[in-house]
Amino acid sequence: MNRLFNIQSVIKKQVGWSNSRSFHSTSPNFMFEKILIANRGEIACRVMETCQKMGIKTVAIHSDVDKNAKHVQLADEAICVGPAPTSESYLNIEAIIEAIKMTGAQAVHPGYGFLSENAKFVKELEKIGVTFIGPGSYAMHALGDKIESKRIAKEAGVSVVPGFIGEVDGIDHVIKIANDIGYPVMVKASAGGGGKGMRICRNDEDVKIGFRLSKQEAKSSFGDDRMLIEKYIEHGRHIEIQILSDGDNALYFPERECSIQRRNQKVIEEAPSSFITPEVRERMGKEAAALANKVGYKSAGTVEFLVDSERNHYFLEMNTRLQVEHPITEEITKQDLVEHMIRVAYGEKLKIKQEDLKIHGWAMESRVYAEDPYRNFLPSIGRIKKYIRPSGTGVRIDGGIFEGAEISTYYDPLISKLITYGEDRKTAITRMKRALDEYFIEGVNHNVPFLRDVMENKDFMEGDINTSFIPQEYPEGFKGYNFTPKQIQSLSIAGVLLRFIEQHKSLTNSSNSNRTSSVSPDIVYIAKVGNVSSPLQFVPSEDGSNNKFFAQFLNEEGDAIKDSDVTVELVDSTPQFMKLKIGSSIHRFQIHKKGITSFTIQYHGTKIPVTVLSPEEDSLSKYMPVKKSVDNSNSLLSPMPGTVLSFAVKPGDKVVVGQELCIVEAMKMQNVLRAPRDCEIKSITVKPGQVVAVDEVLVEFK
């Protein structure tokens, strides 16, 4: 079979692995021999890489739909722990314990999410003598609970956000407390994380809806619907401190700033923060370490703070696990956090000291999600048809998928984490731009256009950011990159060159090459980008080089516009990419779709169609009829694939704009769909519980 498939998983995940060696046996080695990674996707791959580096064998667990996933292929062994839904597989403690027994793994790394902060799982592992790579169940329980942790933090001398320390229940109680604290407030699930089960509320009405939805989400995501409420600090910056402790002494790392968030989920992170002074850094670090020491913390963890414009910091919560954004800390401190976690879990003492954790350079992380930035970041599912990752100096990708992988509704839509590193912030940003330009993803919608746009945002570049950055900078939502006239010229050149190359290829046909006077490619074309039409003449360079041209923009009479000529060098060209040197600067274009008369080009992250016509086609195009697009305003379409949970209206109801119509759940997020205008409900075309596709009609209006 190996001759035929490059997959080992087919063989290795056979059940009945006959390794009967007891996992209780004391090994003569000085490290674990085999670790099971109770996770999937990029983080499972990330942990496995360190295990491989340390010479530790790895065991992957997977659901049945993940059997060909990257983490399964990377692992030495793989065990299927159940069907696709996470509650039956990656959260299935019983099956995972069984997998540990089957494979003889001595320790478990939980990654983030799933069972990483599940005290019950830790207790089960303790029962069978298997090491959990993370804090003990006491610290996890105490800190994992947002209410409890706030209490402990206060005791440890950490400054905390004003709020009600305790669990809230009953809508009246919640509203009362909210009014006591003063709006805006944040309701959030005690067990929450990753933006799930939390909402910002600005008035009683918000609280009513937000409390209900967050509670439902918390229930389905964490199986724990206890809620808390606290003051929401507006325009604060989210800055967190990575700590690492061997149980005796906690070290703190330089901070990470994670202020670029949408729906309370981090999108772009960086380390260090451009806002933090050495004094504040030390103060926050010491408080974070004090908190860890207070509970005898033994592993890596993160203390999250909100920092206001006066650089006052407030404790938010402590995450007792490896964070998604840990790589940026690794990059600027040259440490392998996963290795430290494994060593500490094995019982080693930390060999590094606080003074070893200095800042070297700047790191930036973009979370690349399968989502539609043009439609309020709604999740996108599908098959990754083409996937080309960037590489090069200062670029790191922590990814868990490859070309051909399926992004399903079952799991987190994270495609990868793109990390860039450089000596300073500017270099990290420059490299991020290049990496995003070289990141080719086709098959699902993704947020690269948005990430790329942020990298050129003025406030972002100056480091002037806060947690409201996205709503402030994109009040109408993300609409795509705004191209300058100069960039439109570059796009025009790229489009014309693509057609020129295409024609050049066509002209290599045997009939033409056999002609005594063969036909050569046309050199004048009209490129249309949006409503800008540029006639362009392409002259091959005089030195006879095949990849050098002279591009001249023409006026309406067909004469060259003075000083418009520019040299164009084709540096690199594949079916997906074209790298041009226009004048003296390098431009990167991604070619996404070849239409009949147009190319869809991704430039500065945003896709835009460039129509390229010959002068004859251009002069005749005015006669071509304009085709009308279908008007769907008489219905509410599902903006994403998901499950309809409930309807708030029935046929015949009159609704006003913005009124809740129904809730669609996708990727464990509940999304309220609202009336787009004042209207009367004609009919409801689907039933609660029904799985719907993107653009499926949910409600029809009169």
Added chain:
Amino acid sequence: MLGRRLLNKTTLSILKQQTKTGSLVCSSKKCFSTTTTATKEPFKAVRIESQIDRVLGRIQEESDRAELGGGIKRIDAQHAKGKLLARERIELLLDEGSFREYDMLVTHRCQDFNVEKIPGDGVVTGHGTINGKLVFVFSQDSTVNGGSLSEAHAEKICKIMDKAMLVGAPVIGLNDSGGARIQEGIASLAGYAEVFQRNVMASGVIPQISVIMGPCAGGAVYSPAITDYIFMVKDTSYLFVTGPDVVKSVTNQEISQEGLGGAKVHTTKSGVAHLAFDNDIECLRKVREFVTLLPSNPNETAIREPFDSPSREDEVLDDIIPDDPNKPYDMKEVIERITDEGEFFEIQPDFAKNIIVGYGRMEGRTVGFVANQPKELAGCLDIDASVKAARFVRFCDCFNIPIVTLVDVPGFLPGTNQEHNGIIRHGAKLLYAYAEATVPKISIITRKAYGGAYDVMSSKHLRGDTNYSWPTGQVAVMGSKGAVEIIFRGKGDIKEQEQIYNDKFANPLPAARRGFIDDIIPPRLTRQYICEDLEMLKNKKLSNPAKKHGNIVL
């Protein structure tokens, strides 16, 4: 001749300016007088100059009238409908400056009913090149007598068809005609028949492509019908034997022209047309691309320089077949992962979607692909799919285009609808086409190859040259469920019996052991295998027994 060409260019550009400004100025005669001054001799100077000038003037005048066609009013009307003029279409279709027109000054000979006489008589004919490939073309001008077909009009078409056959170059017909020239009566009908006869004679000799860019109704439809490919323009073209008025009077059914025979109907329902486009410009661009792909005659190999490595591996193919045998995947993606630069020119993409046919290049060589599409009707063969693929296979065989077949077929589609409409008769067409074909035939079984459908899909038994299977292939009489019911008659543990059957048959080994497949190949190397085999087979010589012609099951 040189003078004429210059003249044509000049008047064309003047015409363009006129249509832009909306005013009409008589074109100059200066072209000719300047070219003739050199031949003047002082003796008899006056007489000769005036004589030749008079002739030249008349040539000029008639040429101008031919170029103008039906006049500004009708030109504007044509443009207002979103349609281009006959000459504008040719200009877009052919390489710049390559068009050589014939019979520009031909007029009709009808004496009755005062039919307007415009030189050219409603059709522009000639030859030119597309990406350097010689093609013959006729373009009907609906501004002249509605583009109706007169005896002279038909003669012009016949002339270029005869010439195209003589030199082995494709004929492209741009159809935009109201139908027969009623005023000419039977002479017009005779004209149609002359064209039909040539369409039939040219079939398999040169590729014939019909582009429908306006009305094409009644008997006129049978010329495109016989040609190899029909392209249509959405909303502005239609094809039907009897129009909405007749339909209304006979059946009392109200239907629009678009609903009766528009591009959508013919590319999705009837299968009459092969591709539909949004407008004239896009349609003609695609015709150019298509013609460049095709060989000009059976003796020519369509090849261009390769721009992709023949040994490019694609690991995604290793995982593309889902574990669940009932779960679909996109066979088109498989094709696009195999062909040069992932390019695939699909034919009839919206008709009988359960089978995919079209052209791709392998190392620069044009190859016909036939593939079952598991995403539609589980990839079953039905009447439409069989007929669609059969016609495609026969075209490839006519013009020596190698055929690559990707097989994932659970069988023929069951049902009374299929049986009563003659799936036996129609399914046999595909079998006949594959069996008769002598071009290089390569097949790859990606998953299911069940029952009679296995035999049909380019099997070893139908003279397949190389037959491969992926490890996921299952060559069997039927799927395990049905087979177990027959073998064990519902007794015993069905699950266990299915397992026994699957172990025995649901894999490529039984076929490999008998040599029905030549090898079980790694999916990621599929492209490499095909490229190597095409190279190996490029000089393949195989002929069928001498006969007048076979009797395909029509």
